[in-house]
Amino acid sequence: MIRITINGKVxxxxxxxxxxxxxxxxxxxxPALCHHEAVEPYGACRLCMVEITKEEWNGWSKYVTSCLYPVEPGLIVKTHSTKVIEMRKTIVDLYLARHPNCAEIQQLADEYGVTKTSYQTVVDGDNCILCGICTRICDEMGFHAISMVGRGHGKVVAPPLDEAPANCTGCLACAQNCPTHFIEFEDKGNSRTIWGKKFEMITCEKCGKTTITKEFADYLAEHRELPREYFNICDECHRRSTALDMGRIASWSKEVK
Amino acid sequence: MKARFIVSPVLCIGCRTCELACAFAHAIDGKLGKSRIYPIDGGFKELWVPVTCLQCEEAACVKSCLVNALQRNPETGAVELNQEKCVKCMACVAACPFGCSLLDEQHELVVKCDLCGGDPACARFCPTKALEYKPIKGSPKKIAV
Known part of the structure; x- marks a missing residue:
């Protein structure tokens, strides 16, 4: 066990x-926009910056991204010191200039009292903050369907060659975990479109409700040794059939009684 | 694992108290959670089956999770979903052959029974003892039907 001090509390x-x-x-x-427990820390958004020092540092302190910094014995951490708040404000200010229409950024700006950006606003910018949660989750799940493309101003998240990604199974994890809800998808009838690729959804054999995409179910069945039949009906119909199966078994003991 | 969750459909009267207890036990910020247990018509007269997660030994949900968000708690024996790790891909919801991994639409979370960390609210409130959380006596390998 390591003892550290956070805001004066050991x-x-x-x-x-x-x-x-x-x-x-x-x-x-x-705040932390690029952090997700499912993937390794990345340190992209810089919002989780904190001030750290140690007694033996003779009054010196440094500023680190807390998502990447491992705990050390004797660390003294300040999460809301004047300097840290100032730094976070600057970062939020920059985000606000780059993504003026992003609701999540606007909310952060409100929290940190940044009413107007002090930089030049990007007029037709998108809401992608390049945190990489989508690409990292996609990699972690084993699909590698999307990645960061380009450098500097031209850096974007995209599938290879901007074509419908062959590896994508339409699991939607990228869109579901995007901190700014930027990744677009469309669920219509029994089809799903994401990254320019169209998927057919599984419709429950009993009630017709759509569940996951056929490709995702095929992937799980193949790579995770799950029977493909498990995916034929929805969770509610699974519960109903479980009740009927267990009911049948229970009825035997009733007769015994 | 010191105790075992036992479901006896024969004793169930379908009062759905367990459903209510579960929803209250898993409330977030004062908003009811989605119940993880459902007494469903068992297909015979006055026979109800409380359908809930039975914490399978070789669980389909655990197998289906591509980010290892589902892990067994060795103390309670429950397969617990780490909400922070969950990427909401719905793999476990689709994979569970008993339909006991669910989507809580209101909180936008995937949820499953966690045995309330070792004191299941449903069993505590069940008026007929159709649901019980009993300490395991003797050989833990013997499985009660």
């Missing part, structure tokens, strides 16, 4: 844990 952390994890466990709210 707390315990285990080795290898990151500062952000400990800070959040302590119930302290600091």
């Amino acid at each position: 707390t315990q952390a285990s080795e290898g844990e990151t500062l952000l994890k400990v800070i959040r466990r302590e119930g302290i709210d600091i």
Whole structure:
């Protein structure tokens, strides 16, 4: 166990844990847009910046992204010092200039009292903050369907060659976890379109409700050794048939009684 | 694992108290959670089956999860979903052959029974003991039907 001090309060952390994890466990709210527990920390959004120091540092302190920084014995962390708030304000200010129409950024700006950006606003910008959650989750799940393309101003998230990605199974994890809800998809009838690729959905054999895409179910059946029949009906119809199966078994014992 | 969750459909009267208890036990910010247990018509007269997760040993939900968000809690034996790790791909919801991984539409979360961390609310409130959480006596390998 490692003892660290966060905002004056001594707390315990285990080795290898990151500062952000400990800070959040302590119930302290600091923003982080590029953080997701399913994937490795990335340090892209810079919003989780905190001030750290140690007694032996003779008054010196440094500013680190808490999502990437592992706990060390004797760390003294300040999550809301004047300097940290100032830095976070600057970052939010920059985000506001780049993504003026993004609701999530506007909310952050409100929280940090940034009413107007002090930089030149990008007029026809999109809402992608390039946090990489989508690409990292896609990689983690084993699909590698999308990635960061280009550099600098031209950097975007896209499938290879901007064509419908062959590896995409339409699981929607990228869109569901996008912190700014930028990734577009369309669920219509029994088809789903995302990244320019059209998928056929599984419709429940009993009630007709759509569940996941056929390609995703095929992938899970093949790579995770799951019977493909499991995916033929929806969860509600699964529960109904479970009740009927168990009911049949229970009825035998009733007769015994 | 010190205790086992036992469902006895024969004793169930379909009062749905368990459903209510579950929804209250899993409320977030004062809003009811989605119940993880449903007493459903068992196909015979006055026979109800409380359908809920039975924490399969070789669970389809665990197999289907591509980010390892589902893990067994060795203390309670429950397969627990780590909400922070979940990417909401719906794989477990589609894969569970008993339909016990669910989507909580209101909170936009995938949910499943976690045995309330070792004190299931449904069993506590069941008036007929159709749901019980009983300490395991003797050999833990013997499975009660």
